[in-house]
Amino acid sequence: MLALARKPGPDLPGVTPVAYDQSDESSIRRAASAIAAPVDYVLHNAAIRGDTGGLATLTADHLAEVMRINVAGPLLLTRALLPALAPDAVLSFISSRAGSFTEGHDPDGDYAYCLSKAALNRAVAKLADDLPQRVLALHPGWIATDMGGPGAPDDPDEAARRIVALLAGPACPPSGSFTDNWGLPIAP
Ligand SMILES: NC(=O)c1ccc[n+]([C@@H]2O[C@H](COP(=O)([O-])OP(=O)(O)OC[C@H]3O[C@@H](n4cnc5c(N)ncnc54)[C@H](OP(=O)(O)O)[C@@H]3O)[C@@H](O)[C@H]2O)c1
Numbered sequence: 001m002l003a004l005a006r007k008p009g010p011d012l013p014g015v016t017p018v019a020y021d022q023s024d025e026s027s028i029r030r031a032a033s034a035i036a037a038p039v040d041y042v043l044h045n046a047a048i049r050g051d052t053g054g055l056a057t058l059t060a061d062h063l064a065e066v067m068r069i070n071v072a073g074p075l076l077l078t079r080a081l082l083p084a085l086a087p088d089a090v091l092s093f094i095s096s097r098a099g100s101f102t103e104g105h106d107p108d109g110d111y112a113y114c115l116s117k118a119a120l121n122r123a124v125a126k127l128a129d130d131l132p133q134r135v136l137a138l139h140p141g142w143i144a145t146d147m148g149g150p151g152a153p154d155d156p157d158e159a160a161r162r163i164v165a166l167l168a169g170p171a172c173p174p175s176g177s178f179t180d181n182w183g184l185p186i187a188p
Pocket of ligand 1: 005006007020021022023024044045046047048069094095096097139140141142143144145146147148149152
């Protein structure tokens with residue numbers, strides 16, 4: 001397994017770190033060129049939150065920065081990995097219910113994040129139209145990470161295990177779907 005990240009994580013058996021900055025096109029290309037075929041699973045996880053001050057504090061530059069990391073980065077990595085993908089590979093994009101037009105009613109004023117996850121969901125639907133591989137958007141739950149905060153109800157390790165079981169198991173959702181990490185559909 002390869003773990004693409006800005007800084008190498010803890011030393012885990014069977015996990016090889018690959019330097020990767022999702023905001024930087026040359027880093028994305030370099031990381032992809034270090035990855036040999038066949039790639040069976042890709043899990044796009046990295047993302048940032050945006051400013052939470054609502055419309056009052058939104059700037060075009062900030063919106064562009066969040067879109068660059070949360071949307072352009074995973075798309076460009078996907079393109080760079082195309083030659084290495086197995087024909088039946090599963091490409092999953094960790095999205096958020098915040099990107100749903102109908103279910104994403106967050107009160108925190110983070111326009112950039114909501115917009116980026118809505119765009120990511122649309123990108124997943126477009127990739128599902130264009131690629132033979134299975135392409136999915138997943139809402140991981142409300143997880144106690146730096147982003148989710150210590151008050152979040154879901155444990156990160158448990159959420160990760162559930163996502164891996166979903167993707168590798170018989171209930172893996174169909175291409176183009178947007179689900180939670182149990183595989184239950186979320187309205188776009
Ligand atoms: N936590 C939740 O409740 C929740 C809810 C819905 C969706 N999500 C989604 O779940 C995914 C994981 O979120 P999380 O909760 O683990 O967030 P997090 O605690 O903020 O971690 C974000 C991760 O993204 C990486 N990252 C950010 N910018 C990057 C860049 N330019 N290049 C490479 N890596 C970069 C960070 O790396 P560094 O360590 O180098 O900063 C970090 O590992 C995200 O897609 C998020 O939108 C989370």
